[in-house]
């Protein structure tokens with residue numbers, strides 16, 4: 367991996383994030399509403415710090431946007447002339463930040479509203495669950511800006527919506543609606559305007575009640591199993607299932623169900 371001065375010079379700007387704890391949930395609010403939460407170097411460095419130091423008692427994370435939008439993507443005012451090395455360093459810096467989301471030890475839920483554009487969309491792709499309210503819209507206008515995605519979008523987005531649809535987004539620059547986002551498998555929830563944050567928090571509290579080992583398996587093992595060849599995947603699944611069910615947590619939880627001391631599965 368390349369390193370360089372462009373990266374070393376970046377200082378975290380704490381004012382660009384509002385970080386809070388709500389019970390077992392860490393909430394991270396992108397906080398540049400006047401700039402539609404465009405992702406500048408200071409915000410990206412702050413986000414990286416914040417995701418590196420998740421307290422032990424936190425069981426889930428919600429990332430949301432202050433103001434009317436999730437994020438308008440890369441802060442174009444910072445897209446200064448870069449030579450090839452600096453460009454690679456910049457892109458790889460973003461990769462490291464978004465990898466911290468994807469490989470976070472606890473589930474990360476993105477609460478989407480308004481503009482979810484370019485790098486903002488790439489950020490959302492790294493989360494484990496996406497909750498969109500009706501105001502959310504998605505676009506990849508990189509073509510019209512003369513650039514390419516640089517935050518892992520070409521790896522993560524096709525795995526969610528397919529290569530052809532991502533190609534359509536990039537080539538046409540078309541704005542996709544919140545409803546299309548659900549239909550195409552980008553977001554898992556579509557809810558009324560104004561409620562993405564509340565819904566994300568509700569879901570975060572729910573996943574926080576799971577056995578940590580099950581959540582770990584979903585975050586770390588499931589993506590690998592899904593991409594493995596079937597034989598390898600089935601073996602990995604068996605190993606993961608065996609580890610999980612032999613854990614004391616599973617034994618306690620199953621005993622509680624059999625003793626009628628825990629909730630049944632009911633439609634919500």
Ligand SMILES: COc1cc(/C=C/C(=O)SCCNC(=O)CCNC(=O)[C@H](O)C(C)(C)COP(=O)(O)OP(=O)(O)OC[C@H]2O[C@@H](n3cnc4c(N)ncnc43)[C@H](O)[C@@H]2OP(=O)(O)O)ccc1O
Pocket residue numbers: 400401402404405438439440441442443453456457458460481483484485486507508511513514515516517
């Ligand atoms: C190359 O290596 C990379 C690339 C990347 C990632 C790339 C990308 O993310 S490309 C996508 C960049 N984003 C855009 O093109 C969106 C631009 N913004 C808009 O279209 C609109 O602002 C809007 C989001 C639809 C909202 O519209 P509206 O509500 O009308 O607000 P405005 O009046 O337009 O904006 C208010 C204020 O915010 C500024 N602003 C908005 N977006 C950005 C932005 N992306 N960058 C900088 N500034 C922005 C706007 O200029 C206004 O400022 P004023 O000073 O005029 O008030 C990743 C990694 C790589 O290595």
